[in-house]
Amino acid sequence: MTVKKKTGKSATATGADLKEFRKTNEAIGLRVSEGRLSLLSRKIFNVMVYHAQRIRNKGENAPIDSEVAKNYYWIPLSELARDAAYDSRDTELFKEQVQELQNIRIFSEDAIQWTSERLVSSVKLVNPRGLKKQGGMLWFGFAFPPEVESMVMAPGSYTKLSVYYQALLRSGASLALYEICRRYATNPSRVTNRAEWEWWYGALTGNPVGESIPEYKYFKRDVLKYAITEINMVTDINVELIEHKQGRRVASLQFKVTPAQQESLALSAPPVIDGELVKRMMALGLSQEDACNLLATTEDGKLRATLDLTEARLRNPKAAKVTSPAGYFKQALRDGYASNTDIARKNVQKIENKPSVEASINAIRERYIVERAKDAMNLYEELEAQEKAEWMERFKESESAKGMNLARGLASATARSAFSHWFATQQWPEPTDSDLLAFAAVSSMQGK
Structure with a gap:
């Protein structure tokens, strides 16, 4: 069985690794009128923006064949978890988090209009095999309200942000400040907007407007210093605080932004939220x-x-x-x-702390099945057109294809994944302990 080697941790960050997306400047530093923007909700929303821009078309990869599903963007929950550095096994906490996103009401204002809208209009979790059943892939579907949809998919003036760097940041204030400062990294002045420190408190903490705020010295100690230090340590920019005083009192703030010295950073696993x-x-x-x-x-x-x-x-x-x-x-x-x-x-x-023997065996089995599905797909691609058509008809009649949209054959990732796993079971028997042992040995030697 073919086993591909993983990319080493010393690999440098390329454009694909950074997973860049365009975030409209109107959505950076948003003020919250209801709800609360936490670290997790900020990360999850940005990952949703990244994938929506990548997918482009609603209904793409929809795991269920329904008219409603065509109104959502769809990604495997595991992809969202990986990009947001989130523990995907805890789906209950995830549900709470996306509900929090739906509860957030934001407002923006310019010279001609004032807008108040929810950040996310609707979300779905779907497992074609059943939410309560073992196995199958869990899919995450999401939709934006009209105003937010427009800002996400057709941003006018925007800032390029990176899913990779946001995953390295471990506080909501750090991520919020990074987004704002990243906007000014290519500005000739390389200095952010100047605003009252109370504005910065709301923008960085994500607390709703009108909530009581602490004294500036505590905001600086507990929020600003930590956020600045973290940004300077792990991202592609350096940030410096500029205080403007009225008498002895700090009245407003700005931040000086300079690109980090290194051209590319070594990729390492982002911290996972436990x-x-x-x-x-x-x-x-x-x-x-x-x-x-x-x-x-x-x-x-x-x-x-x-x-x-x-x-x-x-x-x-x-x-x-x-x-x-x-x-x-x-x-x-x-x-x-x-x-x-x-x-x-x-x-x-x-x-x-090491996983139990049973957990280790299950992990090896899962990896084996994934690799075997890849081999099965390669085998299928080598077949003649007539044989392919016959196998496709058999697949459509199987339990594995139940509830799946196969109008475009294997064009979608969902269909290809389900078919490859099913086709593998038609070609080979269940793996024996000897098969798993041999696979684990080969994987170990090849650094997988």
């Missing part, structure tokens, strides 16, 4: 945004050890009742309640 840790922190009463920010800024071992300590404290019937679990957890993090021994143990557990 859905399970986020859920545990949210169960204490933290918002999703706070949980993600703590995940991004706290050593993994310390975070896990402090979570364990807090949860044990809440379960202790003999201890005094904790009135604010979230407050207790934050104080425990700040004051170092967890011992160095516990933190070290958590770090060691993460390093030594």
Whole structure:
């Protein structure tokens, strides 16, 4: 069986790797009137924009044959998860996130019009085999409201952004500031717009207009410094804060933007948002945004050890009742309640934590089946036209093709994927343990 080698991590970032998309300048620095833009929602929305511009046509790759499906853009959920650096196994948290996107109302205003609209109008999760059944591919469908659709698909003035760089950023404020500053990287002045610091607070945090805001010194300490440091460390630009004062008070801000010195950065795996840790922190009463920010800024071992300590404290019937679990957890993090021994143990557990034998075998089996499907497709392509037509008719009558739109044959990715897996089962029996062992050995030798 043919096994292709993976690209090494030392590969440099090419245009395809960066996955660039055009984001209209009107959608950069949007002010939210309802809902809240978190790190995850920002990333997911940008990935949706990237794929909509890539696909172009609604209904393309639709996993179900219906008129409604033709009104959506469709991508495998695994692709969205990968591009947003999201733990795709946690579909419940994902559902909450896309619902949050639908709850966000934005407004924009220029010289002749004022617009208030939802960011996303409709989303769908579809598995042709059934949402509750094992196997099959989970598809994500999405649609934009008219005004947003126009900005996404036909932006007038726009900024080129990269899915790759956004995946490296681990706070919502960092991503928001990066988008704004990236817009000015090619501007002759290389200085952003000047605005009151309160405007910057709303634009970077994603908090709705009208919500109470902290003093500037706390905004600078907790939001600006971290965002600037992170952007300068991992992206293709460097950012410098410019403060404008009225007397002794900081009144407005700008940012100086310069391209990073390196022409291309080494590709590495972006940090994956651990859905399970986020859920545990949210169960204490933290918002999703706070949980993600703590995940991004706290050593993994310390975070896990402090979570364990807090949860044990809440379960202790003999201890005094904790009135604010979230407050207790934050104080425990700040004051170092967890011992160095516990933190070290958590770090060691993460390093030594290996999947179970059963999980490893299942992972090898899945990879084997994927590779076998590729081989099956190559075999099919070598057949004569008459044989191809006969196999296609047999496929249409099979359970694997049930509910699938095959009007264009195997033109769509969905149809090709389903057919290749089905055709493989018609050519070869189920893999034996020996087959899997041999495949794993070859994969290991070839660096897969």
